[in-house]
Structures are given as structure tokens and as C-alpha cells.
Amino acid sequence: MDVSSKTSNDISFDDFKEQIISDYKVAFLSRSCSLLGRKEVLTGKAKFGIFGDGKELPQLAMAKSFRNGDFRSGYYRDQTFMMALGHLKPKDFFHGLYATTDMEKEPMSAGRQMGGHFLTYSLNEDGSWKDLTKQKNSSSDISCTAGQMPRLLGLAQASKIYRNVSGIDTSKFSVEGNEVAWGTIGNASTSEGMFWETINAAGVLQVPMVVSVWDDEYGISVPAKHHTTKEDISKILSGFQRDENHKGFEILKVKGWDYTALMHAYENASDIARQEHVPVLIHVTELTQPQGHSTSGSHERYKDDKRLAWERDNDCNKRFKEWIIESGIATLEELESLEKQIKRSVREAKKEAWSEFLEENQTAKKSLVHLLNKAASKSPNKNFIVRLKNDLIAIEEPIKKDIASTARKSLRYLIGETSAERQALLKWTSGFLEEEQTKFSSHLYSENENNATKIASIKPSYTEASEQVDGRVILRDNFDKLFEKNPNALIFGEDTGAIGDVNQGLEGLQEKYGALRIADTGIRETTIIGQGIGMALRGLRPIAEIQYLDYIFYALSTLTDDLASLLYRTKGKQKAPLIVRTRGHRLEGIWHSGSEMGGLIHLLRGMYILAPRNMTQAAGFYNTLMKSDEPALVIESLNGYRLKEPKPNNLGEFCTPIGVVETIKQGADITLVSYGSTLRIVEQAAFELQEVGIDAEIIDAQTLLPFDIREDVVKSVEKTNRLLVIDEDVPGGCSAYILNEIVEKQGAYRFLDSAPQTLTARAHRPAYGTDGDYFSKPNSEDIFEKVYAIMHEANPNDYPKLR
Numbered sequence: 001m002d003v004s005s006k007t008s009n010d011i012s013f014d015d016f017k018e019q020i021i022s023d024y025k026v027a028f029l030s031r032s033c034s035l036l037g038r039k040e041v042l043t044g045k046a047k048f049g050i051f052g053d054g055k056e057l058p059q060l061a062m063a064k065s066f067r068n069g070d071f072r073s074g075y076y077r078d079q080t081f082m083m084a085l086g087h088l089k090p091k092d093f094f095h096g097l098y099a100t101t102d103m104e105k106e107p108m109s110a111g112r113q114m115g116g117h118f119l120t121y122s123l124n125e126d127g128s129w130k131d132l133t134k135q136k137n138s139s140s141d142i143s144c145t146a147g148q149m150p151r152l153l154g155l156a157q158a159s160k161i162y163r164n165v166s167g168i169d170t171s172k173f174s175v176e177g178n179e180v181a182w183g184t185i186g187n188a189s190t191s192e193g194m195f196w197e198t199i200n201a202a203g204v205l206q207v208p209m210v211v212s213v214w215d216d217e218y219g220i221s222v223p224a225k226h227h228t229t230k231e232d233i234s235k236i237l238s239g240f241q242r243d244e245n246h247k248g249f250e251i252l253k254v255k256g257w258d259y260t261a262l263m264h265a266y267e268n269a270s271d272i273a274r275q276e277h278v279p280v281l282i283h284v285t286e287l288t289q290p291q292g293h294s295t296s297g298s299h300e301r302y303k304d305d306k307r308l309a310w311e312r313d314n315d316c317n318k319r320f321k322e323w324i325i326e327s328g329i330a331t332l333e334e335l336e337s338l339e340k341q342i343k344r345s346v347r348e349a350k351k352e353a354w355s356e357f358l359e360e361n362q363t364a365k366k367s368l369v370h371l372l373n374k375a376a377s378k379s380p381n382k383n384f385i386v387r388l389k390n391d392l393i394a395i396e397e398p399i400k401k402d403i404a405s406t407a408r409k410s411l412r413y414l415i416g417e418t419s420a421e422r423q424a425l426l427k428w429t430s431g432f433l434e435e436e437q438t439k440f441s442s443h444l445y446s447e448n449e450n451n452a453t454k455i456a457s458i459k460p461s462y463t464e465a466s467e468q469v470d471g472r473v474i475l476r477d478n479f480d481k482l483f484e485k486n487p488n489a490l491i492f493g494e495d496t497g498a499i500g501d502v503n504q505g506l507e508g509l510q511e512k513y514g515a516l517r518i519a520d521t522g523i524r525e526t527t528i529i530g531q532g533i534g535m536a537l538r539g540l541r542p543i544a545e546i547q548y549l550d551y552i553f554y555a556l557s558t559l560t561d562d563l564a565s566l567l568y569r570t571k572g573k574q575k576a577p578l579i580v581r582t583r584g585h586r587l588e589g590i591w592h593s594g595s596e597m598g599g600l601i602h603l604l605r606g607m608y609i610l611a612p613r614n615m616t617q618a619a620g621f622y623n624t625l626m627k628s629d630e631p632a633l634v635i636e637s638l639n640g641y642r643l644k645e646p647k648p649n650n651l652g653e654f655c656t657p658i659g660v661v662e663t664i665k666q667g668a669d670i671t672l673v674s675y676g677s678t679l680r681i682v683e684q685a686a687f688e689l690q691e692v693g694i695d696a697e698i699i700d701a702q703t704l705l706p707f708d709i710r711e712d713v714v715k716s717v718e719k720t721n722r723l724l725v726i727d728e729d730v731p732g733g734c735s736a737y738i739l740n741e742i743v744e745k746q747g748a749y750r751f752l753d754s755a756p757q758t759l760t761a762r763a764h765r766p767a768y769g770t771d772g773d774y775f776s777k778p779n780s781e782d783i784f785e786k787v788y789a790i791m792h793e794a795n796p797n798d799y800p801k802l803r
């Protein structure tokens, strides 16, 4: 549907005029910040700038229709929108450019993210939820183009859940599911798979999502002909348009400089999404990029004169201004006088922000200069220290690096000295470094009471009458309890709903809890994770199921870029306690038996990675995670669903502790550390080793991130003096990580009498079938022989060469 100009007749002309002038002020303010921001980068005060110029007008329209409780999931161009909502003041904007580390001053990320990455606060200081229905919310931006889309789906779906599932305490999150999730994306980024996957899923799910495409016909230097079929995203999406017989999208197209058409389009979109829970796409065309893409280069390099002239004439702020004057809403003189005031205020904000940015550095510099003077006066290396001090004094506008580096270098000249002055400098330096490091490194994990590692262990309990059941029954009956206890919990994935997952760990639960809580999804791993992130951001407790571990890679960018970094990049202002459930290891074939744990461990810092050896341990992890507020990945062991386990009688209650290893066999000769399915083979090998007089101790790592926070493994190595880490990842994968934890971090090298070793799978993906498994992954003979070889090397008399 093309939206044409039409003046809103719901309000009086005076109000309308006032609204327009106020919008013009925001548009001009935002533009002035962009212009001055670019200068700040070019003069070297800031490192990089990416601004909202050329996209101001549609953002004002979006802000008008945005209500309390709504959520934005957008990208770096949305500066004007954030300003219109009152969430971004000019001074904040400049603090963002300078990367001030004080959250009071740089409210978007305390300097962790580059400017142009926005958020609002969902959490109080203690980690508890704010009332999200009373504020206008923005999920935290990431730099990856289209990375905002999967999460957007979940933010929208939360409204559907809140509207249609009874029994949830919605008080802080929703008013009858009336909230709209607003997405923004650049035209070029609609080429990404994440965009298409999200659009399709939203059409299927029918959720209140409004996606705006800011179309300036470029993606950095590359014009639309290289990005989009027919160079027109709404045209090619027209098959998604709903009609009398089919659900789908409402698709609107509107010119980005046409104020009244924009207002009308956004009101319309808001009503459709909010009332009917129908997704809407607004294609905003004829936008421009007056300063080029970012501060990295100028657009004159890739736009021809004709295009540049067109952009100048059709700049949305320029055309807005012309329209205001033509319509008699204000005169040129009136607007110019406003512009003058705004420009002045932006210059002042910039000046203030810069001096605030420098303030704490200047204070630190002063203290350090004072301490250096004193330390130099007592030192034989006086001249060197004075030179360092003078170099620091010469830096008029110091950053923290200048101060830290000077302090640390000066200590090199004081080695061996015992003066009180050196002590004072040392103390100050350590204090400074610790305080500053925290500013850059806090909040990778929750710093509150429900940090997952703080949830107390509760053991599964059994009676004489406890029956032996298939592992999947324990999972199923435990999930039943979890969903009963937590009305805001829900699970979704491929084959998760009607058949109760491919291994029947959810058998019968859809009938009991309904198709919205125990839900089937399309085959689309990235947006399954996105659904989880978005819903978790809005107070639900989603469990997103990835059918097999080997398919998690389709969702890896969303997991690493969005979920794992969320708490860190928001410095604790947003959380998404999403549980990702999957199953892996030891089945058959290249894509059903993988164990790519090293890759996951490296990329998912900020999440917990748990590899339970059986379904009781797995169920206990779910119970623990439900009490915590952090994201985690649980990898159930694919070949364990039909193995018998005793059924605990405290289902839904027992909690497997996170970060704690478990010794499953005591032994004196060597410590064997492993996890997941491999443990069963290690146990078999240990039994056989016993027959030749080798007494192995077996430790189940259980949680890979974090690993053994109580440092129990080193205590075992202290006893056995030998260490072998066994897993079915590639050489140098997770086993190398575990070895590093034990040998370097826990200091086990002090107790070792033999070289610490790893036994892993081959470097290739596992081949199919039982023989494929035998020749790809560590088998019990491999383990036996490896342990035996270690013992042979230590004591060849007792353990003569085997082969």
C-alpha cells in the first residue's frame, strides 16, 4: 500500500503546529549532533562516528506511535528516535562518542560500545525488573547488520504470549499483549538471511512487529542494484502481503521526506500490529546519507554528482523545513532563529561532555604526577622517572591509557627500592588499575544474587521403591514440574510441540500446557534463538530448543553477538535469561554426533555451557537455571535417552550445581577428567585398567563454562600426580581449554610427575556408523592404552610396553 500525504485531522491546527515545530527542533538537534560529531572524530577526540543524519523524519513518526511498554530493536541510525523519546540528550551523545566510562554520563554502555548503539534500562541496580509497561523500551543494539532481527521476533512474540496464555504474572511486562515491537534495518541489510528468516517467521507466528526499512539506496558504497532484486524490498516482499484468504503482513511504502504521509503510515502500522497482532513492514524510501556512511570515508568517492545533487535536494530535514514554510506553519526567520539556539546548545553540550570526560583523567594525572615527584626524589633513577612524569604533564588531555602506562613504566625504575614513596606509588597504581579494569570487564556474568553459580545444589533423592526408567522419562517428568511451577516458562523448537521432541522428553506436555507454551517452530535455528532472546528480555522464561548440537551453528552469530554479550554490553542494564536446550555427542554420522565444544566455549563467554552425563544431571541443570537469571546452553547426551536411570522423587526440585565438578570414581594413580557421553567410555576403560592394577580417579567436569570454580581437580592431581583430559572434540579443542584451566589456572603443574595430556577425537568430523565412531572418537581401548602408556613411562618395570 502506498501511503500518500494526508493531514491528521484528529487534533487541532494549533496542536498540530506545535507538534510540527517540536519535531523540527528534534530533527535539527539530531542533525546538529551528527555534524558536530563527525568533526569530533576528524579532530581526533573520538575514534569513530556513525550517525543518524538523513534518516531523521521517519524516526520522528515512529516515536509518535511508540507507546509505553513497546520495544525497539534497531540499529545505529536511530539517534533521532532515541532523542525524540528523551532517551538521548546531546551531552549523552558526545559522551558516547568519547567513550566515557561513567554510566551516569554515558548511559548507553558506559563506553563499552561505539556511539550509535542504544538501549534503555530494564533492570534496577539489584538486577530486578523495572516496570517495563511504564517506559518506552529499547533492546540493546549490536553492530552486526540484521543482527537485531531475530531478537525482534521474540520481543513481538512476548505480546502474543502475554495476551493469550493465562496464569502469568504480567504486571511489569505487558498490558494484555498490547505492546508492539518496532524494528529498524537499513535497506542493504535486508539482504541478510536473518532478515528473511525473521520476516517469514513473523508472518507465520502473526506477532505485533513493525519493521521499518530505512532505504537510502546504499549499503556503505554499494548501490541497491547489488543488494536487492528489483532494487525494491517492498515490491519483492509483496507475496507476504495478507489478503482475505491468507494471513501475512501489511506492507506500507512511504517517502522518507513526506512528514504527513509518514505520520499516517506509522499510526496505521501501530494500530494494525497492536490490535490485530499482524506484522507490518514499512518501506521508507528516498532517504539520504548527507555525511556518508560513517567517519571512515567520504561518500563523494562512490556517489556521482547527480546522486549527490539529488540527495542535497531531498534531504528529509530540508524538505521538512520547506514544507513547514510553505504550509505557513512557521516562517524562515522563525526556523532560523530556532536553529541558531539549537546549534549553540549542541556546541555547549559538546564542550561540557569533553571536559567531563577529561575530569577524572585530569584528577588521576594530578595524583600520579604528585606521587612520581615524591618517588623520584628518593630514587637513584630520578632522571628516568622525571622524564616519564614530564611526558605525562605534556599530555594536556590525557586518557586512561596514558596514565596507566606512565605509572606502570615508572615502577620498573623503582624495582628493589623500599621507600615509602615507592610503596605509595605502587598502591596507587594497583588501585587505579583495578578500578579501571572493572569498568571495562565487569558484568560478563550476573553480579547479583541469582548468578547461576550461586544457586545451591539440591541432590536428587531416592527411596527403596525408586524405579529405573529411561532417561527421557526423567527429563519429561521434570519439565512437567517446571512448567507447572513456572507459568511464564515455555519451550519451542523443531518437533518440540506435538510429538514432544524427537526423543520424547516433552511427551504429552503440549496437551497439558497448550500449543503456545510447548510449541513447534519452523526449521530456522537463528530465529528460534531470537524468539528466546526477545521473550526473555520481556520477562518470560523461554527454553529454545536446537534439535541437534551440530545445527547450533546456524544460530551461532545470534548466540555470540547478541545473547552472550548482552549483560556485558549493557553493563547489567538488560538481561535475557534464555535456556538453550540441545542434544549432541555420540550418535551417528557427521551431523548427528559432533562435539564442537571448543568453538562454543570460545564464542559463548557470557553464557554457561553445561554438558551433563545423564538425564538426571541435565534435569537438575534446568532446575538450577530456572532459579537463576542467566543464559545457558545445556547439551543433553544423545545416546542417553533410552539408558536406565533411577527416577528421583523430588523432580522439579533437585538442582545440579553450576561450576562444580563431580568425582565419580576415586583412584590413586591418575586423574581422568571428562564430560558428557565420553564419561561412560572412560568408566569402562577405568574398569579395565583396574584389572592391570591401575587405579584411575574419574572426574566429571559437567560444566565447561565455568569450569571447576572450587578448584577440586587440582586436589585430585595433588593426590595422583598424573592428569589426562579426555573428550570427543577436535585436538586442541575443549580438552585444551580444560588442561589450561587445571594446569595454568589451578597450578596443577606443581604436582605433576608425568606430562599432562589430552585424548581427543580425530580432527575430522565423526564418520558414520559404529566403526565410524570407533575410528573417529576416543574409544575405551584408546583410553586404556593412553593411560597405560603414561604409567609405562613412569614405571616401565611394573608396566612393560603394551604396543
Ligand SMILES: Cc1ncc(C[n+]2csc(CCOP(=O)(O)OP(=O)(O)O)c2C)c(N)n1
Binding pocket: 077, 143, 144, 145, 185, 186, 187, 188, 189, 190, 214, 216, 218, 219, 220, 293
Ligand atoms: C554482519 C555485518 N556485515 C558487515 C558489516 C559492516 N557494515 C556496517 S554498516 C554496513 C552497511 C549497511 O547498510 P544499510 O543496511 O543500508 O544501512 P545504512 O548504513 O545505509 O543505514 C556494513 C556493510 C556489519 N556491521 N555487519
Ligand SMILES: [Mg+2]
Binding pocket: 186, 187, 188, 214, 215, 216, 217, 218, 219, 220
Ligand atoms: Mg542503506
